[in-house]
Amino acid sequence: MKITYPYMGNSHIAIKNLLERLGNEVVVPPRPSKKTLSYGTQHAPEFACLPFKILLGTYIEGLEMGADTIISTGGVGPCRAGLYTTLQERILRSLGYEFDFITLEPPSRYLNALYKNIKKIINRPMTLKEFWHVIRFVWEQLKLFDMAERKSFEIRPLEVNQGETSKVYRECVDIIAEARTIEELKEIKNEVIKKMDSIDRRKDFEPVKVGLVGEIYVVLEPAANLEIEETLGELGVYVERSMFFTHYTVSNAIMDLFHLAGERNVKKAARPFFNEMCGGHGRESVGNAVLYAKRGFDGVIQLSPFTCIPEIVAKSVLPAVAKKYDISVLSLSLDEQTGKAGLRTRLEAFVDLLFKKKQKKEGRFA
Amino acid sequence: MKIGIPRALSYYTYYPMWKTFFQILGLEVVESDATTKKIMDDGVKEAVTDACSPIKLYHGHVMNLMDKVECIFVPRLVSINREATFCPKFLGLPDMIQYTINNLPPLLSPRIDLKKGKGELLKICYRVGSKFTKNPFLIYKAYRNAIQELKNYAASFLKGAIPPLKLDSSQTQKGDIALAVLGYPYMLYDPYFSLNLIKKLIDLGAKVYTLEMLPEKAKLKQADKLKKTLFWTYSNSIIRTAYHFFENKRVDGVIHITAFGCGPDFIVDKLMELEAKEIQMPFLTVILDEQTGEEGLKTRLEAFVDMLRLRRIRHENNISLHG
Numbered sequence: 001m002k003i004t005y006p007y008m009g010n011s012h013i014a015i016k017n018l019l020e021r022l023g024n025e026v027v028v029p030p031r032p033s034k035k036t037l038s039y040g041t042q043h044a045p046e047f048a049c050l051p052f053k054i055l056l057g058t059y060i061e062g063l064e065m066g067a068d069t070i071i072s073t074g075g076v077g078p079c080r081a082g083l084y085t086t087l088q089e090r091i092l093r094s095l096g097y098e099f100d101f102i103t104l105e106p107p108s109r110y111l112n113a114l115y116k117n118i119k120k121i122i123n124r125p126m127t128l129k130e131f132w133h134v135i136r137f138v139w140e141q142l143k144l145f146d147m148a149e150r151k152s153f154e155i156r157p158l159e160v161n162q163g164e165t166s167k168v169y170r171e172c173v174d175i176i177a178e179a180r181t182i183e184e185l186k187e188i189k190n191e192v193i194k195k196m197d198s199i200d201r202r203k204d205f206e207p208v209k210v211g212l213v214g215e216i217y218v219v220l221e222p223a224a225n226l227e228i229e230e231t232l233g234e235l236g237v238y239v240e241r242s243m244f245f246t247h248y249t250v251s252n253a254i255m256d257l258f259h260l261a262g263e264r265n266v267k268k269a270a271r272p273f274f275n276e277m278c279g280g281h282g283r284e285s286v287g288n289a290v291l292y293a294k295r296g297f298d299g300v301i302q303l304s305p306f307t308c309i310p311e312i313v314a315k316s317v318l319p320a321v322a323k324k325y326d327i328s329v330l331s332l333s334l335d336e337q338t339g340k341a342g343l344r345t346r347l348e349a350f351v352d353l354l355f356k357k358k359q360k361k362e363g364r365f366a
Numbered sequence: 367m368k369i370g371i372p373r374a375l376s377y378y379t380y381y382p383m384w385k386t387f388f389q390i391l392g393l394e395v396v397e398s399d400a401t402t403k404k405i406m407d408d409g410v411k412e413a414v415t416d417a418c419s420p421i422k423l424y425h426g427h428v429m430n431l432m433d434k435v436e437c438i439f440v441p442r443l444v445s446i447n448r449e450a451t452f453c454p455k456f457l458g459l460p461d462m463i464q465y466t467i468n469n470l471p472p473l474l475s476p477r478i479d480l481k482k483g484k485g486e487l488l489k490i491c492y493r494v495g496s497k498f499t500k501n502p503f504l505i506y507k508a509y510r511n512a513i514q515e516l517k518n519y520a521a522s523f524l525k526g527a528i529p530p531l532k533l534d535s536s537q538t539q540k541g542d543i544a545l546a547v548l549g550y551p552y553m554l555y556d557p558y559f560s561l562n563l564i565k566k567l568i569d570l571g572a573k574v575y576t577l578e579m580l581p582e583k584a585k586l587k588q589a590d591k592l593k594k595t596l597f598w599t600y601s602n603s604i605i606r607t608a609y610h611f612f613e614n615k616r617v618d619g620v621i622h623i624t625a626f627g628c629g630p631d632f633i634v635d636k637l638m639e640l641e642a643k644e645i646q647m648p649f650l651t652v653i654l655d656e657q658t659g660e661e662g663l664k665t666r667l668e669a670f671v672d673m674l675r676l677r678r679i680r681h682e683n684n685i686s687l688h689g
Contacts, residue, residue, distance in 0.1 A: 078454045086633070282458070313457075313462055
């Protein structure tokens with residue numbers, strides 16, 4: 001059995017480790033590229049959202065590289081992502097590929113099926129203790145990736161030599177990817193912190209603060225959002241993201257197992273504007289925007305794939321949030337046509353506006 | 367007191383029910399005008415840019431009612447059964463309207479979620495009704511009559527009529543080419559938005575079946591064909607109707623009507639398309655938006671119906687040759 005899986009941020013390294021340690025042969029999907037997207041757009045329906053197209057392209061690339069099993073996640077809706085695999089499987093079969101499709105559904109409604117599917121991907125004899133050890137290692141690795149990324153957001157706007165943070169950050173990702181044991185990860189953690197802290201920083205500059213909200217895939221996958229955090233950081237913006245892989249897993253998959261709602265504070269913050277669970281991350285987008293505003297952020301950027309239903313609902317309420325809390329909001333919808341230069345121009349204009357507004361507030365506008 | 371009901375989205379499925387309900391409670395019910403270019407343009411101007419056209423149209427209809435009534439009925443339709451909810455845009459509709467359009471009269475937005483059972487509807491009706499009257503018997507009477515009215519409405523569809531377009535079965539069922547015309551009622555039954563598509567097909571000599579003409583039981587029979595039930599009520603209805611016709615082949619072709627930017631439909635449409643290809647059922651997708659041209663649509667429909675006629679002739683000849 002050769003498994004391939006969706007590519008999302010740095011998680012693909014940890015997922016590779018996980019699947020390998022469970023005794024599978026793994027086909028690591030390539031980072032989404034123009035080629036991936038062209039496979040995706042060619043075979044996906046026109047109005048499919050960007051993540052659908054990227055994932056479909058990724059699967060085709062994986063199958064071409066010799067994979068015979070695809071593993072992905074499901075969902076309970078009403079966001080369309082929960083039905084991705086149903087349609088993707090049909091499309092891929094109609095193209096003549098032969099493969100197994102394993103969909104991991106959320107535990108609250110499909111506990112039995114989830115258990116069976118997890119058993120399917122454990123292909124070597126192992127004790128429960130060993131299994132637990134693997135899970136712990138992968139989890140620690142994921143946490144470390146997220147920590148390094150958070151740190152890069154803090155440092156990037158202050159860097160003296162442009163591009164240095166991104167370079168160091170990539171080195172750190174490579175080092176973390178090399179780790180083999182939990183003990184190694186602990187040492188690497190200190191190394192990463194030291195490496196990041198040694199970047200030259202400006203002392204006399206105060207960045208503007210922007211919160212990033214939106215649909216999970218385009219927020220977490222740099223190839224989908226055209227490295228928006230890097231672009232913003234280089235424009236002198238401290239970016240805070242509402243979503244990280246580990247945090248998302250805890251607040252959704254794990255809490256779901258016990259039928260608990262994750263991120264309650266966010267949902268509560270969204271309440272006056274957004275009263276219904278509309279699937280996806282629509283309500284979280286609004287709730288996080290409110291929380292960022294309350295914490296004194298200068299702006300919020302909402303990322304969504306074109307035609308994303310929950311984010312469209314969120315988008316229509318965000319202006320009301322912006323008005324009530326006096327925070328600037330920029331909604332960006334991304335599709336296969338979005339170009340990096342065009343995006344950068346829009347971001348530059350937005351960031352200029354934020355700096356002007358900040359100066360005015362502080363009474364330095366003369 | 368005047369209450370306004372926008373002529374869009376769930377209007378085409380539930381209007382007779384709400385109208386009766388509010389009228390018995392002693393309210394004057396005002397519908398928004400039939401869609402015009404102005405209503406569409408108003409909607410496009412106000413609504414969030416990447417919303418689908420039906421949602422934009424809804425904004426337009428709300429604006430059409432704004433100055434005529436003291437209250438607008440914008441229900442939050444969540445679910446009518448346990449298996450699915452409505453499209454997320456239905457779920458967030460009152461929020462979208464509230465925060466997009468300025469100077470609105472108060473909205474009446476009950477949350478309609480019948481996941482727990484049909485009895486919920488009575489509770490919701492009671493809650494809504496008690497805003498207007500203190501007499502619980504009157505509310506119950508209004509509820510009973512409303513349900514009856516909805517049943518009558520549904521029954522007339524089952525007989526082959528299309529009440530919102532004022533077509534009866536003698537008109538829809540007379541053609542020689544049988545077509546399943548599948549689309550959400552809020553597109554199909556709005557003559558302006560659908561560019562009179564159904565009327566055009568009838569004029570071309572087609573017998574038209576829409577999803578309301580198939581009893582719920584026949585749809586449920588098809589439910590197992592999907593590996594995973596879709597999340598959306600209307601979409602399930604469409605895909606099951608399509609599977610029904612794919613199975614019994616009582617139609618010559620299937621037309622799927624969808625709107626630009628419709629979220630659920632990218633899955634529904636592709637699933638139907640793949641299935642139709644497999645069993646060699648002629649299948650046409652028509653994507654409508656506020657800019658669709660009437661002549662272009664006419665040409666496509668004519669070509670499709672002509673093709674079906676040719677196909678039938680060829681089939682009949684084959685049979686006579688070999689039989």
